[in-house]
Amino acid sequence: MAALAAEFGADRVAGLPCDVTDEAQVEALLALAEERHGRLDIVVNNAGLGGTAHLVEMTDAQWDKVIDVTLNGTFRCTRAALRRMRTAGGGVIVNNASVIGWRAQRGQAHYAAAKAGVMALTRCAALEAADYGVRINAVAPSLAMHPHLVKVTTPELLAELTEKEAFGRYAEPWEVANVIVFLAGDYASYMTGETVSVSSQHA
Numbered sequence: 001m002a003a004l005a006a007e008f009g010a011d012r013v014a015g016l017p018c019d020v021t022d023e024a025q026v027e028a029l030l031a032l033a034e035e036r037h038g039r040l041d042i043v044v045n046n047a048g049l050g051g052t053a054h055l056v057e058m059t060d061a062q063w064d065k066v067i068d069v070t071l072n073g074t075f076r077c078t079r080a081a082l083r084r085m086r087t088a089g090g091g092v093i094v095n096n097a098s099v100i101g102w103r104a105q106r107g108q109a110h111y112a113a114a115k116a117g118v119m120a121l122t123r124c125a126a127l128e129a130a131d132y133g134v135r136i137n138a139v140a141p142s143l144a145m146h147p148h149l150v151k152v153t154t155p156e157l158l159a160e161l162t163e164k165e166a167f168g169r170y171a172e173p174w175e176v177a178n179v180i181v182f183l184a185g186d187y188a189s190y191m192t193g194e195t196v197s198v199s200s201q202h203a
Helices: 002-008 023-037 060-088 109-132 147-152 155-164 173-184
Strands: 042-045 091-096 134-141 195-198
Touching: 023 060, 042 060, 042 173, 060 091, 060 109, 060 134, 091 109, 091 173, 109 134, 109 195, 134 173, 173 195
Parallel strands: 042 091, 091 134, 134 195
Antiparallel strands: none
16 A cells, blocks of 8 residues: 555555445445545455355355355445446446356355356346446456465365466466456456456366
C-alpha cells in the first residue's frame, strides 16, 4: 500500500478492511472508492475461503462459512458495484473463480460448489449488466501460491497438485493478476460472461 501511495499519491490510494459477509462493510468499501476516485470503473472480487473437509464429516458451519465468503460475498460485492455502475453508465467487474468449479477434488465439496456458483453468477449477471454497459468476467486459477494457501493445505497435497500442472510448477500471483488486468482492460471490450482458465487443469 505504501508503494502504491508513493507512485500515485496518498490521496489516490486507500485501504479499508472489508468483511464481504457484511453488506454494510461492502457498501462502505465501495463508497470510499467512489469518494477517492469519483466513480467505480473496475471492481475485482477476490475474497474467498477454502479448507479441506470430507462431506460426511463436514459441519453446516464449515459449509456455510465457505459459501458465505466465497459465493455470497461475490454476490454482495457484484450487486453493490452494479448499482453504482448502472448510474455511472458503465464499468467492469472481474470475479475470482477456480478450476475446481469445473473439476472434482476430494475434501473440497464446499469450495467447489462455491466456485461453480461464482461462474454461474458471472454468466447470469453479465447478461443483466450488459444493459448498463458493464462487462463481467471471471478468472479460474488452479494453483497459485500464497501464504494463506500454505496455511490450509498439506505439503503432500500441494506437491500432488503441482505435479498435475503443465509447467510442473504453481502459478505466481502476478500471473493470475495479468489475466485480470486483461479482462479489466479495453483489449477484452467484447468479452462478458466468460470464465478464463489460468491453468491447464480445466477438467
